[in-house]
Amino acid sequence: MTTLPSILLVGGGRMGSAMLAGWREQGLSQAVIVDPSPEAAKLAGPGITVVADATEIPFGFTPEAIILAVKPQMAAAVLPAYARFAAHALVISIMAGKTIHAIAQSVGREAAIVRAMPNTPAAVRQGITVAYPCSHVAPHQRELAHALLAATGAVAWISDEAQLDAVTAISGGGPAYVFLLTELMEQAGLDQGLPPELARQLARQTVIGSAALLAASDEDAATLRINVTSPGGTTAEALKLLRADDALPEIFRKAIAAATERSRALSA
Numbered sequence: 682m683t684t685l686p687s688i689l690l691v692g693g694g695r696m697g698s699a700m701l702a703g704w705r706e707q708g709l710s711q712a713v714i715v716d717p718s719p720e721a722a723k724l725a726g727p728g729i730t731v732v733a734d735a736t737e738i739p740f741g742f743t744p745e746a747i748i749l750a751v752k753p754q755m756a757a758a759v760l761p762a763y764a765r766f767a768a769h770a771l772v773i774s775i776m777a778g779k780t781i782h783a784i785a786q787s788v789g790r791e792a793a794i795v796r797a798m799p800n801t802p803a804a805v806r807q808g809i810t811v812a813y814p815c816s817h818v819a820p821h822q823r824e825l826a827h828a829l830l831a832a833t834g835a836v837a838w839i840s841d842e843a844q845l846d847a848v849t850a851i852s853g854g855g856p857a858y859v860f861l862l863t864e865l866m867e868q869a870g871l872d873q874g875l876p877p878e879l880a881r882q883l884a885r886q887t888v889i890g891s892a893a894l895l896a897a898s899d900e901d902a903a904t905l906r907i908n909v910t911s912p913g914g915t916t917a918e919a920l921k922l923l924r925a926d927d928a929l930p931e932i933f934r935k936a937i938a939a940a941t942e943r944s945r946a947l948s949a
């Protein structure tokens with residue numbers, strides 16, 4: 682087990698606490714969490730202090746990494762209080778839509794900032810986080826960012842910040858699309874007269890099992906799809922409708938384009 686350096690986590694909500702759980706598994710030595718919600722007090726533990734406000738951070742605490750995990754709309758009000766730490770620490774922001782430029786305006790223009798986009802499977806260490814480093818991030822800080830982000834799943838780095846809008850649309854929102862597919866399969870089972878409990882179980886376990894098969898297999902998704910599609914069979918009949926040019930391929934293209942555009946508009 683590696684030991685992670687001292688961490689200041691700003692915002693211990695869903696995503697912040699998921700990351701903290703991952704760091705704990707990796708061997709977290711010392712952390713301070715700033716979060717005013719009563720729920721956050723439960724995150725305290727050996728070496729982990731929870732405070733409600735930046736003014737309560739123990740005197741002399743010098744974090745090597747600051748993770749910004751508050752809601753984006755709070756950034757302007759919350760971030761300036763951390764500028765004094767950001768001068769000597771790596772700053773990782775997971776705030777959707779907050780650009781490096783906007784974060785630097787609050788925490789300091791010289792700050793070493795990594796902007797990252799995780800997704801909710803982080804809660805079960807199966808997430809994927811895409812990260813972009815600003816030019817002030819030194820190689821050892823990039824390694825530290827990688828180690829901290831990898832605690833909740835896979836990590837991919839990009840060298841063009843603008844790509845984060847499409848990343849947000851694909852992997853940020855992706856779990857919602859898969860959950861929607863699960864809901865629609867359950868509903869279609871009900872429409873065919875299956876008992877509700879069975880329709881639900883079939884939809885859930887099919888998604889869970891297919892994801893596990895994809896994870897365990899060397900084949901890509903297209904090959905796994907072809908493997909369960911006998912020519913002229915029942916699956917082929919369904920896929921003919923689903924894969925028609927104006928059906929799922931077109932809807933997905935439009936949906937991802939709309940989400941990407943929305944991400945661009947929110948970051949502007």
Ligand SMILES: NC(=O)c1ccc[n+]([C@@H]2O[C@H](COP(=O)([O-])OP(=O)(O)OC[C@H]3O[C@@H](n4cnc5c(N)ncnc54)[C@H](OP(=O)(O)O)[C@@H]3O)[C@@H](O)[C@H]2O)c1
Nearest residue numbers: 692693694695696715716718750751752753775776777799
């Ligand atoms: N969840 C996702 O799928 C996802 C994916 C990618 C990126 N993100 C990003 O992750 C960030 C956190 O999202 P989340 O889903 O974890 O939200 P969340 O559950 O609402 O967590 C935010 C936490 O910050 C706390 N907080 C409020 N004011 C604060 C302050 N002044 N200082 C410190 N903490 C404060 C909130 O407390 P109260 O509840 O009391 O207000 C809450 O516990 C967002 O910027 C979001 O864009 C989330």
